[in-house]
Amino acid sequence: MSTEITPLWEVFIRSRGGLAHRHVGSLHAADATLALQAARDVYTRRGEGLSLWVVPSNAITASDPTDRDMLFEPTASKIYRHPTFYEVPDEVGHM
Numbered sequence: 001m002s003t004e005i006t007p008l009w010e011v012f013i014r015s016r017g018g019l020a021h022r023h024v025g026s027l028h029a030a031d032a033t034l035a036l037q038a039a040r041d042v043y044t045r046r047g048e049g050l051s052l053w054v055v056p057s058n059a060i061t062a063s064d065p066t067d068r069d070m071l072f073e074p075t076a077s078k079i080y081r082h083p084t085f086y087e088v089p090d091e092v093g094h095m
Contacts, residue, residue: 007033010060011043012053018093025071027090 006028012021024043027036035054043049063071 005033008057009039009054011035011039011057011058013043013049014051015048016050021028021051026057 007030009027009029009032011025011027013024014021022049027035027038027042029038032054036052039052039054039062044052
């Protein structure tokens with residue numbers, strides 16, 4: 001038996017044009033090509049995807065939820081960063 005571990009990949013799908021990719025799950029694959037093929041087979045069986053991203057799990061750096069106040073509190077004092085001063089026209093659709 002091999003002691004080598006197959007890398008873990010995170011899978012993201014964009015369901016329609018204009019929408020963001022969203023995380024749908026994880027899978028193990030030897031390389032990016034195989035990860036993309038496996039993601040297609042596992043996560044888009046019903047044709048629900050427009051595009052796929054596969055990202056090595058070890059390439060993702062995440063914040064710690066306990067650091068929430070330190071990371072995100074400063075944005076509360078900068079109201080100009082929030083889109084509350086105008087209305088988005090209905091013709092724009094998903095943003």
